[in-house]
Amino acid sequence: MTEATAIRQPQPANKSATLLYQVAMSQPASHLFEITLQVDCWQSKVLDLKMPVWTPGSYLVREYARHIQDFVAEDSKGEILTSHKVSKNHWQVVAENNSTVLIKYRIYANELTVRTNHLDSTHGYFNGAALFFFIPDFEQEQIKVKVIPPQADWQVTTTLTAVAGEDNTYIAQDFDTLVDTPIEVGTQQVHNFEVLGKPHSWAIWSQGNVKPKKLIKDTAKIIETEAEMFGGLPYEQYIFLLHLSGSGYGGLEHKDSCTLNYPRFGFRDREKYERFLQLVAHEFFHLWNVKRIRPKALEKFDYETENYTTSLWFCEGTTSYYDILIPLRAGIYKRKTYLKNLSKDINKYLTTPGRNVQPLGESSYDAWIKLYRRDAYSDNNQISYYLKGQLVSLLLDLLIRAKYNNKRSLDDVMRLMWQRFGQDEIGFSEVQLRDTIAEVAEENLDDFFTRYIETTEELPFNDYLDAFGLYLKTVDNTDVPYIGIKVQSENNKEVIGFVEAQSPAALAGIDAKDELLAINGIRVDSTSLNERLKNYQANDTIQVTVFHQDELKTLPVTLTKPQPNGYKVAIQEDLSDQQQQNLTGWLGGN
Numbered sequence: 001m002t003e004a005t006a007i008r009q010p011q012p013a014n015k016s017a018t019l020l021y022q023v024a025m026s027q028p029a030s031h032l033f034e035i036t037l038q039v040d041c042w043q044s045k046v047l048d049l050k051m052p053v054w055t056p057g058s059y060l061v062r063e064y065a066r067h068i069q070d071f072v073a074e075d076s077k078g079e080i081l082t083s084h085k086v087s088k089n090h091w092q093v094v095a096e097n098n099s100t101v102l103i104k105y106r107i108y109a110n111e112l113t114v115r116t117n118h119l120d121s122t123h124g125y126f127n128g129a130a131l132f133f134f135i136p137d138f139e140q141e142q143i144k145v146k147v148i149p150p151q152a153d154w155q156v157t158t159t160l161t162a163v164a165g166e167d168n169t170y171i172a173q174d175f176d177t178l179v180d181t182p183i184e185v186g187t188q189q190v191h192n193f194e195v196l197g198k199p200h201s202w203a204i205w206s207q208g209n210v211k212p213k214k215l216i217k218d219t220a221k222i223i224e225t226e227a228e229m230f231g232g233l234p235y236e237q238y239i240f241l242l243h244l245s246g247s248g249y250g251g252l253e254h255k256d257s258c259t260l261n262y263p264r265f266g267f268r269d270r271e272k273y274e275r276f277l278q279l280v281a282h283e284f285f286h287l288w289n290v291k292r293i294r295p296k297a298l299e300k301f302d303y304e305t306e307n308y309t310t311s312l313w314f315c316e317g318t319t320s321y322y323d324i325l326i327p328l329r330a331g332i333y334k335r336k337t338y339l340k341n342l343s344k345d346i347n348k349y350l351t352t353p354g355r356n357v358q359p360l361g362e363s364s365y366d367a368w369i370k371l372y373r374r375d376a377y378s379d380n381n382q383i384s385y386y387l388k389g390q391l392v393s394l395l396l397d398l399l400i401r402a403k404y405n406n407k408r409s410l411d412d413v414m415r416l417m418w419q420r421f422g423q424d425e426i427g428f429s430e431v432q433l434r435d436t437i438a439e440v441a442e443e444n445l446d447d448f449f450t451r452y453i454e455t456t457e458e459l460p461f462n463d464y465l466d467a468f469g470l471y472l473k474t475v476d477n478t479d480v481p482y483i484g485i486k487v488q489s490e491n492n493k494e495v496i497g498f499v500e501a502q503s504p505a506a507l508a509g510i511d512a513k514d515e516l517l518a519i520n521g522i523r524v525d526s527t528s529l530n531e532r533l534k535n536y537q538a539n540d541t542i543q544v545t546v547f548h549q550d551e552l553k554t555l556p557v558t559l560t561k562p563q564p565n566g567y568k569v570a571i572q573e574d575l576s577d578q579q580q581q582n583l584t585g586w587l588g589g590n
């Protein structure tokens with residue numbers, strides 16, 4: 001938390017104000033939510049209202065206030081009260097001696113992601129941070145929310161506590177809870193099921209080829225597997241909100257729900273369905289890791305500014321390590337599939353040059369300006385804390401498992417983090433996290449953390465895989481000399497999407513976003529590029545013709561020797577008994 005941006009008002013004498021939000025959507029096709037905040041028992045001359053600039057779980061300042069329009073403040077008789085803006089997200093209302101103040105505004109909601117609002121003729125979906133103001137010093141007060149659907153067949157789905165006897169009315173115990181509890185309004189299909197004695201639901205909006213029965217069966221296995229790991233389920237009920245759309249993909253975790261976006265027809269194909277279940281395992285794992293086991297910087301959210309932490313490698317990376325492991329443990333897929341998924345991730349890591357530029361801790365700290373703000377150059381100077389954090393977690397798990405013959409593992413770290421910091425929601429520091437890992441490993445890991453979190457030293461996969469009878473196999477692209485570009489077709493143009501820094505193409509002056517036209521005067525495209533390059537050898541100079549900002553240019557490019565272009569985790573031949581035992585203890589049989 002930073003204090004610098006907070007504008008302090010004198011503390012109210014009596015913090016007894018009551019807050020009621022009404023959320024209407026009388027013309028859903030307009031994408032406008034109509035919001036009324038009624039503040040009763042207000043005792044101060046001024047009422048401050050602030051809109052969050054970001055929402056937990058998605059580390060980017062999104063300026064939610066930019067969607068507000070038609071702001072007006074009234075007293076209980078409907079007389080307009082003076083109000084003005086103090087900053088981009090801060091409104092001040094002169095309440096005078098009115099104990100009841102009504103704030104009315106509308107929010108434009110036409111962004112279908114897990115962390116924004118969406119309203120159209122088929123449904124309404126909103127996130128608290130993107131819809132509601134908080135009143136400084138009153139964040140701990142309970143907030144009543146009444147949802148007013150536009151038609152009778154629209155129902156409300158949320159984990160907020162329903163108020164008995166009042167239609168579509170709920171209580172959030174404080175502002176954090178309101179932010180952490182998204183609300184779906186519409187004709188979503190709700191499928192209820194029970195796991196370990198607790199109620200769960202899938203609420204599915206829109207059409208697709210998802211099979212609810214199968215989904216419930218697989219979800220239950222994931223829930224049971226994760227509950228076993230942490231020792232129970234720390235919530236009363238849990239809802240999975242699923243939005244089906246053309247190509248949307250994403251998830252956002254909450255304490256007792258999550259929102260998932262997925263392609264509507266992504267459930268029949270086995271691989272796509274497994275990817276979806278990994279997303280489910282990931283967001284569900286977060287209900288412990290990051291929602292309750294939180295870095296100190298996120299112990300108390302500052303909704304007005306960036307909340308910096310170096311520990312997202314653990315919050316997101318370790319969660320990613322488990323998201324492919326949990327389905328294996330749950331019996332959803334076998335070892336071969338797990339290793340294929342792991343190989344894909346290691347391959348992505350080893351083909352991202354930014355791993356040699358940005359240390360893992362820095363990747364986490366700079367999430368706000370880098371990971372969520374990627375551009376065509378990003379792979380050259382960034383490494384995702386999801387990806388590298390996952391692979392550092394892999395090394396840590398293997399280190400602990402090999403040392404203790406699988407009798408200890410990263411699971412013990414998770415349980416200890418849960419007991420120490422999660423259960424009581426005491427934020428952990430990066431030092432406390434490292435100490436906990438070292439305690440389970442019974443080893444000083446300072447050198448490990450320096451190498452792999454604080455610097456960009458290459459991860460020594462084989463050193464850790466060997467005890468489990470595995471190794472990293474390099475797939476060579478021996479006959480394609482290296483140029484260093486990635487090309488894709490866009491609107492009938494062959495666009496260079498990525499140029500690797502210091503590659504032959506970069507040294508020749510080829511830029512990302514250039515349109516590739518020809519090699520040595522003959523047209524080339526993304527599908528024929530590699531075949532064409534095979535006609536040349538390292539040290540050959542070719543003439544590459546591009547449009548660079550609409551200007552035709554022909555640039556000499558001197559190719560270099562072929563680069564390895566793929567990596568795969570493979571099983572060694574003739575495993576020793578110890579290796580076999582380690583492998584089975586970690587990933588089960590075959």
Ligand SMILES: [Zn+2]
Binds near residue numbers: 282286316
């Ligand atoms: Zn995540």
